Amino acid sequence: MGSVVIPIPDGDQGCTHDIKQEKKFQASLSGIISFVQKNKDEIRKVIHAIKVGIALVLVSLVYFVDTFYKEVGDDNAMWAIMTVVVIFEFHAGATLSKGLYRGAGTVVGGGLGSLAAILGQLAGGIGNPVVVGVSLFIFGGAATYVRLNPNIKKKYDYGVMISILTFNLVSVSGLGGESVMEIARERFLMIVLGFAICICTSFFVFPMWASDELHDSTVSKFEGLASSIEGCIEKYFNEKEDQSVRPIASFKGCISVLNSKAKDESLVKFAKWEPPHGKFGLSHPWEKYQKIGETLRELAVTILSLEGSLNSPEQPLQALKESIKEPCEAAGSSLARTLRELGESIMKMRRCQPGASIAPDLKLARQELSQAMSTFKLGKLDNAEGFAIACFLFTLMGVVEKLENLSKEVEELGELAGFLQG
Template sequence: MGSIVIPIPDGDQGFTHDIKQEKKFQASLSSTISFVQKNKDEIRKVIHAIKVGIALVLVSLVYFVDTFYKEVGDDNAMWAIMTVVVIFEFHAGATLSKGLYRGAGTVVGGGLGGLAAILGQLVGGIGNPVVVGVSLFIFGGAATYVRLNPNIKKKYDYGVMISILTFNLVSVSGLGGESVIEIARERFLMIVLGFAVCICTSFFVFPMWASDELHDSTASKFEGLASSIEGCVEKYFNEKENQSARPIASFKGCISVLNSKAKDEPLLKFAKWEPPHGKFGLSHPWEKYQKIGETLRELAATILSLEGSVNSPGESLQALKESIKEPCEAAGSSLARALRELGESIMKMRRCQPGASIAPKLKVARQELSQAMSSFKLGKLDNAEGFAIACFVFTLMGVVEKLEDLSKEVEELGELAGFLQD
C-alpha cells in the first residue's frame, strides 16, 4: 500500500506572505500620498470644477419644475444660472463676498431703475423714453465716475458694476409697458436662488477655505527664511566647497516670500468674509497675518541683501573669514532655530512664549555677532577687506533686529487668537 504524503505548510510561510502584502500596501499608500502631494493644486482645481458643475445642475432644475418655470418665465429663470456662473469663485470667502456685492448692487440698481421706469410710465408718451434716457445718462455717468475712485474700485468695483447693469435692464424694461416691480421682484428672487445654491455648494462640498490657505502659507514662510539664513552662512564661509552650487539655491525662500504679497492680499480679504470654521473663530485677528506678512517680507529683503557678500570674490578674504566663522555660524543657527520655532507656533496654533524661548536665542545670536565685530578681530584688517566682512556681520545683526520685531508680532497673534499655551 502506497504512502500518501500530505504537505504541511511552513508556519512562517503565511506570516511572510502577510508581511509582503503589508509592504505592498504601504508602498501603494506611500505612492498615492506622494501623488496627491505633488498634484495637490491640480486636484483642488478638479474639485472646484466639479462643484461648479453641481451648482449649475441644481440651479438648472428651475427649467424642469413646470409650476416654478411658468411663474418666473424663461427670461427671468436664466438669471439664476448667470448668478452661478458669475459669482462662484475658488475660495468660499470669495464666493460669499462676490454674492453679497452682487445682491447689494442688484437692490440699489434695481430699486433706482424701477423708480426711473415708473416715472417714465407716469409721464407717458414721448416723455417715457426721454425720462428713461436721461436717467440712464445721469446714473450711468455718476456710477462710472464713482467707480474710478481707487478706494471704491479696490473694494466695491463689482457691486457698482452690477448696479449699473441692473439699473439699465430694469429701467429699459419699463418701456415695453410691463410691470417693472414684478420684473424686478422675479429677477431678484432668481439671483437669490443662484446665490443660495453657490453658497451651499461652496461651503458644504469640499470647501476651499482662504483662511486655511493663508494660515498655512504664512507658517511655511518661516521655514524658507530659516533655510535661506543657513544656506547663506554656509556658502559664505565654505566658498571653495560650494563653487558649483552658488548663489540662488539658498535665497529661494527669500524670493518666494518677497513675491507672496500678490497672493496673500486676496486670501486675507476673502478670509475675513468666511464664517467660523475649524480652528478659526468669529473674531480671528486676520489683520495680524497682514502685519506678520509685511515683517516677513522686510526680513526676507534683509537676508537677500547678504547675496552681495556671498557672490563677491572672496578668495583673498578666506583667511580673514575664518576668524569670524565660528561666531557667525553659531548666530546663523540660533536665528534659524528661532524662525522655525515661530513658524511652528503659528502652524500648530500654540504659544511659544518668545520671551522665554525665542529671546535667549536672539540674545545669543547678538552676542556672537558682537564678538565677531570686536575691535580685536577686525582692527588689524585692511580697510576694504574689513569693510566687506563688516557689511556681512552688520547685515546679520539687522536680521536679528527684524526677527525680534517678528517674534513680537507672533506673540500678539497668539494672544489675540487664543493660541493654546505650551
C-alpha cells in the same frame, strides 16, 4: 490503506508573506501620498471645476420644473445661471463676498431702476424715454465716477458695477410697458436662487477655505526663510571658490515671500467673510496675519541683501573667513531655530514662550555677531577685506533686529487669537 500527506505551511513563511504584503501596501500608500502632495494645487483645481459643474447642473434644473419655469419665464431663469457663472470663486469666502455684493448691487440698481421706469410710465408718451434716458445718464455717470475712487474700487467695485447693469436693464424694461416691479422681483429671486446654490456647493462640497490657505502659507514662509539663512551662511563659508557651487537656490524662500503680498491681501479679505470653521473662530484676527506677512517681507529683503556678500568681487581669503566662521554659524543656527519655533507656534496655534526659548536664541545670536565684529578681529584686515566681512556681519545683525520685531508680532497674534499656552 495508503497514507495521505497534507502539507502544512510553515508559520514563518506565512508571516513573511504578510510582511511583504504590508510593505507593498505601505509603498503604495506612500506613493499616493507623495503624488497628492506634489499635485496638490492641480487636485484642488479639479475639485473646484467639479463643484462648478455641480452648481450649473443644479441651477439648470429650473428649466425642467415646468411650474417654476412657466412662472419666471425663459429670460428671468437665465439670471440664475448667470449668477452661478459670475460669482462662483475658488475660495468659499470669495464666493460669499461676491454673491453678497451682487445681491446688494441688484437691490440698489433694481430699486432705483424700477423708480425710474415708473416715473417714465407716469410721464407717458415722449416723456417716457426722456425720463429713462436722463435717469440712465445721471445714475450711470455718477456711479462710474464713484467707481474711480481708489477705496471704492478696491472694496466695492463689483457691487457698483452690478448696480449700474441692473439699473439699466430694469429701467429700460419699462419702455415696453411691462410690469417693472414684477420683472425686478422675478430677476431678484433668480439671483437669490443662483447665490444659494453657489453657497451650498462651495461651503459643503470639499470647501476651499481662504483662511486655511492663509494660515498654512504663513507657516511655510518661516521655514523658507530659515532655510535661506542656513543656506546663505553655508555657501559663504564654503571653501570652494567656483561660483557654480553658489546657486541662488537658497534664496528661493525669500523670493517666494516677497512675491506673496497680493496673494496675502486677497486671502485676508476673503477669510474675513468666511464663517467659523475648524480651528478658526468668528473674530479671528486675520489682519494680524497680514501684518506678520509684511514683517516677513522686510526680513526677506534683509536676508536677500546677503546675496551681495556672496557675489561680491571683493571676497576675503578663506583664512580670514575662518576667523568669524564659528560665531556666524552659531548665530545662523539660532536665527533659523527661532524662525522655525515661531512658525510652529502659529501652525499648532500655541503661544511660544519668548522668555524660555525665543529671547535666549536671539540674545545668543546677537552676542555671537558682536564677538565676530570685535575690533580685535576686524582691525587686522585691510580695507577691502574688512569692508566685505563687515557688510556681511552688519547684515546678519539686521536680520536679528527684524526677527525680534517678528517675534513680537507672533506673540501679539497668540494673544489676540487666544492661542493655548505652549
